[in-house]
Amino acid sequence: MSPLEPSSLEDVLRSALSGRAATLAPPVDPFAGVERRARGMHRRRAGAAVAGTALAVLAVVAAVPLLSAGPSGPAPGRVATSTAPTASPGRYAFDPDSPWPYRGDTTVRDAHLAVWQRDWAAREAGATLVPLYGQVDEPSGHPELVFVSRLPGDDALTVGVATTDATGSRFVVGPGGEADAAVFVVRLHGDEGDRWVAVASPRTTRFEYAPDGSAFHDAAPLAPGVATGPVEQPRGAFDQLLVVGPDGLLLAQTGVADERATEPVAQTLGPVDLLGWPSRGTVDPDLLLAARRAYADSRHVADVGRVQEQVLVGGAPVDGGPGYLLGQFWLTGDRQADTFGVVGGVDDLEVQTRPRAGAATAALALHLTAPGGSRGGTLVVVPRPGTGQVLYSPDAGAAFAAAGSDDPALDGVVVLGRPDSAERAGTDRVRLLDGDGRTTATLDVFRLLCGSTSCG
16 A cells, blocks of 8 residues: 555545445445544643653544454554444443553552542542553653543543652643543653553554554554554654454554644642542532631732632531531642631631641541630531541540431531530540441540641
8 A cells, every 4th residue: 555645534544445445335434423523522631741751642532433354454554444344332432430441550550549539539629530551651760640530420531641750649631532432542752752652442452553644563562452652753644543453343543643732731730638538518608708718818818819729518507506617728839738617607707727637637627616605616527538437525534425417418527516514624535436336536626626836
């Protein structure tokens, strides 16, 4: 087959298939569907420089119908052709509800996945992070993870790469993908040239790459359904990547050197110490705005727009008491977050700060003063997610008793009356149990109510 200089993916496929067209029954034109998908894809891009290596991400849908070239597969330098489709695209497409298994370096996944999932969920409002392939980049030594993400209730996919350097977790994402993608291609730009990593179904048998769009050669396999290679696109040419399944089945064909994805944009990351706990209770928007203003004032910042937060709990106690809100707050660009709470109304706000939280934090708490300013009041305890039960003892000599809340929105957060005697003595305690009734922590209430810089 003579070298091609196609102007589009359609030209590549039609040129490659034209030599066999006379021997085939008239097929259904696949390109209308491809064009509809392309127009419907929601593309968004954010990037980061990672230790001298920039990354760009392409999400690729199944670009052609599944065609078979017979048991031997397509000959080198040729596109797979067939007399008829042999399988449904869904057999090899990505299914978010039953994702492809993880492949690659298991130490990358085991050592870093939990932190990446926490940091990504905190940044992307609870989005999932499903690992596809992990490796350690050479020579930087940084871990890299190709992942797919989806927001709750959203069918659109985000394809990206997670890594870790001296500043913490870093993420790069590319154009949005669709739930039935046949392959995800990640292009990495480095000092020694560009390389690509393609992740497809583990049933994929091989990948073929053509720098000029016509002369294909086998790409280096990394794992079942994963391959890599240098980007070798000559000037003025359109490179092509074939994804081939069992019996020479052509699963997808796409370009790697997509100019739209070669210029990463700096991405500002949030604090590295975000808990990643869910927001529980009911958050009053007016109280949240007041909390943002109060936090900006505490940081001597006039622009409230710089304030960001992850609310951990919000609501109002029984009997129409004051509203309350507790969360982690920070300014754009901060690498650590402050534990910051407010109690009361917009016009009579009481600020309560707590020490910075971290991975060892078992629970946080707020104290709501009783009406009239008398001692006692209400204690709001926010336990770590997954806590089975919270017990409370009003003093050192009293037995622990179960505590809780009738509000299902609080989801494990405890709102209880704190006796006047307990506040005076400062000896009341909270005990946390796991799902099997085993004690995971016993905490002094006065320590839960310590300020950010002092206790007492």
